[in-house]
Amino acid sequence: xxxxxxxxxxxxxxxxxxxxxxxxxxxxxxxxxxxxxxxxxxxxxxxxxxxxxxxxxxxxxxxxxxxxxxxxxxxxxxxxxxxxxxxxxxxxxxxxxxxxxxxxxxxxxxxxxxxxxxxxxxxxxxxxxxxxxxxxxxxxxxxxxxxxxxxxxxxxxxxxxxxxxxxxxxxxxxxxxxxxxxxxxxxxxxxxxxx
Amino acid sequence: xxxxxxxxxxxxxxxxxxxxxxxxxxxxxxxxxxxxxxxxxxxxxxxxxxxxxxxxxxxxxxxxxxxxxxxxxxxxxxxxxxxxxxxxxxxxxxxxxxxxxxxxxxxxxxxxxxxxxxxxxxxxxxxxxxxxxxxxxxxxxxxxxxxxxxxxxxxxxxxxxxxxxxxxxxxxxxxxxxxxxxxxxxxxxxxxxxxxxxxxxxxxxxxxxxxxxxxxxxxxxxxxxxxxxxxxxxxxxxxxxxxxxxxxxxxxxxxxxxxxxxxxxxxxxxxxxxxxxxxxxxxx
Numbered sequence: 001x002x003x004x005x006x007x008x009x010x011x012x013x014x015x016x017x018x019x020x021x022x023x024x025x026x027x028x029x030x031x032x033x034x035x036x037x038x039x040x041x042x043x044x045x046x047x048x049x050x051x052x053x054x055x056x057x058x059x060x061x062x063x064x065x066x067x068x069x070x071x072x073x074x075x076x077x078x079x080x081x082x083x084x085x086x087x088x089x090x091x092x093x094x095x096x097x098x099x100x101x102x103x104x105x106x107x108x109x110x111x112x113x114x115x116x117x118x119x120x121x122x123x124x125x126x127x128x129x130x131x132x133x134x135x136x137x138x139x140x141x142x143x144x145x146x147x148x149x150x151x152x153x154x155x156x157x158x159x160x161x162x163x164x165x166x167x168x169x170x171x172x173x174x175x176x177x178x179x180x181x182x183x184x185x186x187x188x189x190x191x192x193x194x195x
Numbered sequence: 196x197x198x199x200x201x202x203x204x205x206x207x208x209x210x211x212x213x214x215x216x217x218x219x220x221x222x223x224x225x226x227x228x229x230x231x232x233x234x235x236x237x238x239x240x241x242x243x244x245x246x247x248x249x250x251x252x253x254x255x256x257x258x259x260x261x262x263x264x265x266x267x268x269x270x271x272x273x274x275x276x277x278x279x280x281x282x283x284x285x286x287x288x289x290x291x292x293x294x295x296x297x298x299x300x301x302x303x304x305x306x307x308x309x310x311x312x313x314x315x316x317x318x319x320x321x322x323x324x325x326x327x328x329x330x331x332x333x334x335x336x337x338x339x340x341x342x343x344x345x346x347x348x349x350x351x352x353x354x355x356x357x358x359x360x361x362x363x364x365x366x367x368x369x370x371x372x373x374x375x376x377x378x379x380x381x382x383x384x385x386x387x388x389x390x391x392x393x394x395x396x397x398x399x400x401x402x403x404x405x406x407x408x409x410x411x412x413x414x415x416x417x418x419x420x421x422x423x424x425x426x427x428x429x430x431x432x433x434x435x436x437x438x439x440x441x442x443x444x445x446x447x448x449x450x451x452x453x454x455x456x457x458x459x460x461x462x463x464x465x466x467x468x469x470x471x472x473x474x475x476x477x478x479x
Contacts (some may be wrong), residue, residue: 074453
């Protein structure tokens with residue numbers, strides 16, 4: 001499946017781009033962050049599974065390599081276009097009706113905090129069809145339920161081709177749940193993100 | 196958590212519309228007097244959906260039971276207020292307290308600390324251990340408050356599962372403080388009980404940040420990861436309560452992803468540590 005008019009049209013209409021990934025997704029997300037154009041005219045929200053107390057330099061590394069402004073989500077931040085937001089470790093990041101973020105420290109979902117499901121589900125309520133969501137490599141089933149909810153709300157939902165994923169369980173779970181509007185190759189995903 | 200509603204590892208959402216959420220908030224306020232209208236909605240929605248999913252209830256079942264069944268309402272209250280906490284959560288916060296706040300607090304004759312929204316007490320005991328290792332325990336008193344009476348019971352017991360202690364120990368190691376966390380516990384078969392000398396000079400009691408008022412004057416207030424559940428207007432009301440409850444130059448600690456956003460209060464607090472959100476009261 002290559003990029004078609006439906007994909008491009010819905011991408012064009014999206015106010016936000018959600019990217020979810022776990023094991024095996026870091027390199028892909030880093031490449032995506034590097035390649036986003038300065039004027040994307042959308043907000044990008046990235047949820048990567050990460051360990052607490054792991055004081056990684058993800059934000060620093062991403063910010064140094066991104067043309068868009070990039071920051072870690074803090075509670076009540078307003079969602080602005082041309083900005084990349086990274087979900088912090090040890091919190092769930094939720095999207096409110098007012099297009100702001102709220103954080104939540106409740107139980108992990110699929111042993112993960114941040115959970116991709118939690119962010120995706122709350123985005124579905126607020127953005128519905130004005131949203132593109134991409135689910136990448138991972139070794140558990142987080143993201144599938146959230147992606148399905150997004151699809152049902154009219155969002156463009158894209159799943160990485162499991163054959164190309166380092167860990168195929170996460171993309172496979174989403175496809176089996178029926179959450180994928182399209183399953184795309186890595187090249188197609190990157191092409192879309194730079195459009 | 197100890198409540199009856201626990202979550203299996205499935206998705207977080209059932210189905211509840213925004214209109215239904217508001218209907219429920221109004222109903223709970225009328226029937227039970229608890230006001231959730233200024234709680235953040237996405238999080239509230241998620242927790243309600245969890246209850247419905249776990250109890251296999253429709254929205255109408257839930258509504259009916261919340262009005263008519265006191266037991267279900269209590270369970271609801273326990274579930275709706277998030278009770279996930281850890282000892283030495285955000286280790287660098289404790290390091291900052293040790294380096295930037297304790298030297299100042301040590302100059303007081305008595306140190307009164309309020310841990311607001313203390314849940315099962317882990318933060319209260321973390322602070323107590325920090326003070327003990329700085330030889331300030333004898334002159335300090337820590338109040339832990341929460342709206343959830345079940346959580347306060349657990350807090351008073353101070354008994355935590357070994358699985359939790361393992362993760363708390365890891366947190367402690369990241370603080371870079373000397374000592375060992377388990378020195379302050381008696382290990383039993385599958386749990387660990389906090390030493391009575393750590394429990395001394397602590398008091399756990401019910402306090403509702405939304406409706407209750409000032410009850411003492413404090414040298415330090417810690418309220419971490421509570422504001423995230425409140426909308427901005429309510430956060431400001433509670434900041435007012437904290438401001439009034441602090442002595443001049445007293446310290447306010449918020450969670451590391453929270454911040455004082457209101458200009459009014461930004462002028463009334465000085466930033467001591469930007470990253471860990473530690474503030475000091477200035478002005479009258």
